[in-house]
Amino acid sequence: MADARGATSTEPRWLDDDEQRAWRAYMWSTKVLFDALDRQLQRDADMPHAYFEILVRLSEVEGQALRMSELADQTRSSRSRLSHAVARLEERGWVVREDCPTDRRGQIAKLTDTGYAALGDAAPGHVAAVRSFLIEALDREQLDQLAAIGEAIIAKVAAGAA
Amino acid sequence: MADARGATSTEPRWLDDDEQRAWRAYMWSTKVLFDALDRQLQRDADMPHAYFEILVRLSEVEGQALRMSELADQTRSSRSRLSHAVARLEERGWVVREDCPTDRRGQIAKLTDTGYAALGDAAPGHVAAVRSFLIEALDREQLDQLAAIGEAIIAKVAAGAA
DNA sequence: TCAAGTCAGTTGAAAGTTCAACAATGTAGG
DNA sequence: CCTACATTGTTGAACTTTCAACTGACTTGA
Numbered sequence: 001m002a003d004a005r006g007a008t009s010t011e012p013r014w015l016d017d018d019e020q021r022a023w024r025a026y027m028w029s030t031k032v033l034f035d036a037l038d039r040q041l042q043r044d045a046d047m048p049h050a051y052f053e054i055l056v057r058l059s060e061v062e063g064q065a066l067r068m069s070e071l072a073d074q075t076r077s078s079r080s081r082l083s084h085a086v087a088r089l090e091e092r093g094w095v096v097r098e099d100c101p102t103d104r105r106g107q108i109a110k111l112t113d114t115g116y117a118a119l120g121d122a123a124p125g126h127v128a129a130v131r132s133f134l135i136e137a138l139d140r141e142q143l144d145q146l147a148a149i150g151e152a153i154i155a156k157v158a159a160g161a162a
Numbered sequence: 163m164a165d166a167r168g169a170t171s172t173e174p175r176w177l178d179d180d181e182q183r184a185w186r187a188y189m190w191s192t193k194v195l196f197d198a199l200d201r202q203l204q205r206d207a208d209m210p211h212a213y214f215e216i217l218v219r220l221s222e223v224e225g226q227a228l229r230m231s232e233l234a235d236q237t238r239s240s241r242s243r244l245s246h247a248v249a250r251l252e253e254r255g256w257v258v259r260e261d262c263p264t265d266r267r268g269q270i271a272k273l274t275d276t277g278y279a280a281l282g283d284a285a286p287g288h289v290a291a292v293r294s295f296l297i298e299a300l301d302r303e304q305l306d307q308l309a310a311i312g313e314a315i316i317a318k319v320a321a322g323a324a
Numbered sequence: 325t326c327a328a329g330t331c332a333g334t335t336g337a338a339a340g341t342t343c344a345a346c347a348a349t350g351t352a353g354g
Numbered sequence: 355c356c357t358a359c360a361t362t363g364t365t366g367a368a369c370t371t372t373c374a375a376c377t378g379a380c381t382t383g384a
Contacts, residue, residue: 012286019297022305025312026296030192031238032319042342048370068333076193081371083334088370105332105379124174134188135181137318138311143184145307149300150187156299157194204372210340230363243341245364250340267349267362331380339372350361 033133040129045122050077050085052126055094055111055119064111067100071109094118195295202291207284212239212247214288217256217273217281226273229262233271256280 015023038049045052057074058064066074072082086109089095094115100106111119138146177185200211207214219236220226228236234244248271251257256277262268273281300308 012289013293014289015292015297018302018305018309019293022300022309022312023292023296025309025316028238029312029315029319030196033315034192035238036319036322050370069331072333076190076197078372079333080335080373084370087334100332103332103380107333127174127176130177130185131175131181132322133319134185134315135177137314138184140180142307142311142314143180145304146311147180147184147187149304149308149311150184150191152299152304153191153195153296154187157191157198157295160198160294212340231361234363240342241363242343242365246340249364262362265350265362269363326384327382329380329382332378333376334378335374335376337373337375339370341368341370343368344366346363346365348362348364351359352357353359354355354357 036133037126037129041122041126044125045118047118047122050075050081051089051094052119052122054082054085054089054109055115055122058095058109058111059116059119064116065098065108068107068109089115092118198295199288199291203284203288206287207280209280209284212237212243213251213256214281214284216244216247216251216271217277217284220257220271220273221278221281226278227260227270230269230271251277254280 034049041047041049041052053075054071057071058066068082068086069079071086072079075082077085086095086097089109090097092115094112096110096112098108098110100108135143196211203209203211203214215237216233219233220228230244230248231241233248234241237244239247248257248259251271252259254277256274258272258274260270260272262270297305
């Protein structure tokens with residue numbers, strides 16, 4: 001992009017070589033990693049990663065049930081997207097929706113036994129993939145660094161988006 | 163399979179706390195970061211990130227033109243996806259397709275002046291967003307670490323997928 | 325109590341991606 | 355040369371995500 005600069009007075013500050021290298025490596029690594037994980041999950045468990053995450057979140061809470069808006073926040077998906085996704089999960093029999101007893105606007109998504117079983121089938125292969133593609137690529141020190149870096153990014157984006 | 167099986171166990175080896183922390187921070191950071199960048203680009207330049215990347219790749223090569231398959235590799239998209247995307251870019255007048263002179267199967271995607279201008283309009287805001295959300299979140303040491311980590315992941319996935 | 329405003333969740337259409345199938349061309353071996 | 359196979363790129367259908375509009379229910383303040 002070095003030449004596609006407008007003739008504006010306020011020249012943006014482009015990335016230097018180190019910044020460029022980090023940014024590209026980061027972006028590319030996420031692409032190849034999440035592609036690989038998606039394909040593994042689709043192939044071995046016939047579900048997209050988004051479904052898997054919904055099932056995971058539900059499985060981890062008391063009663064295996066969450067308000068739709070909670071679930072949307074925890075999976076970082078829009079309400080619309082979650083609504084469509086849960087509709088499809090309901091068709092598969094993995095989740096059911098129930099009315100919320102304390103708020104009549106609310107809906108509660110609840111993991112079914114079938115859904116729990118589907119998650120149980122999918123999880124080992126997925127964890128193995130995460131381990132082989134990510135964990136084993138790094139040493140312990142890098143793992144710590146990655147955690148710190150991730151947390152810093154999360155904090156910065158949250159601050160900027162506020 | 164990264165399965166630390168005992169003599170008879172088929173229990174997968176789950177992630178320990180450190181691994182879990184790194185994995186979740188990494189995954190969550192990519193979600194929030196790429197969401198923020200996507201929204202910035204969509205809002206300020208009316209284009210999805212995928213379009214931007216195609217334009218960037220084309221802008222960086224001699225003649226601002228690439229074979230479709232080259233372009234697909236460099237943006238890590240499937241051929242089908244690229245084909246659809248370039249069709250839409252062509253509708254916008256940002257790219258044109260030409261026959262490849264040396265291989266009659268081939269098509270060459272070429273950046274137009276309009277496309278170049280669109281990229282020029284979009285780039286400063288995008289770079290600013292990358293800088294404020296990613297670069298400024300990290301110190302120089304972390305930037306180096308991130309580059310090394312990204313490169314390690316890329317190598318590991320490439321090895322595993324081979 | 326009621327009106328205005330907010331919040332929860334859904335919906336349908338548009339936009340984008342994936343998947344499998346396909347036509348056309350190139351390549352290699354007998 | 356001819357056959358078999360591989361590669362390039364496109365297509366349409368199915369699927370997923372996004373966007374804007376919408377319903378119904380909660381909340382607040384007068």
